[in-house]
Amino acid sequence: MELQSKIRELSSQAASLSRQALEASKVNRKRGLDLMRQARDASKNCQVLIQQFKETEVKS
Template identity: 55%
Template sequence: MKTVEQLKTRIQELGKQAAQFSQQAVEISKTDREQSKNLMRQAKEASKRCQVLIQELKRQKP
């Protein structure tokens, strides 16, 4: 099990990653729809992992 600080750090990293993937997907959507779909899929996966860690963090806090 990870410490609270490790969870917070990882949550921030995944949140930034999801936002970056989403932003890249929007930027490239006009020229490459397939790549845009892949980036959005990656953003969604990062967001889901982030949510799982948030739930774990909530369980650890008193």
């Protein structure tokens, strides 16, 4: 269950950072790019956790 909550948290964080990046890029392109990079990293981490979750479900 802990893995699922981490997945939800990272997914939410990635979406939030992406929205912030879109808004920030209108004013400050560099800040927008930085936020989008953070969103992409959070999304990648989320995908790793999803894969781990799927693997544990198969073993169960």
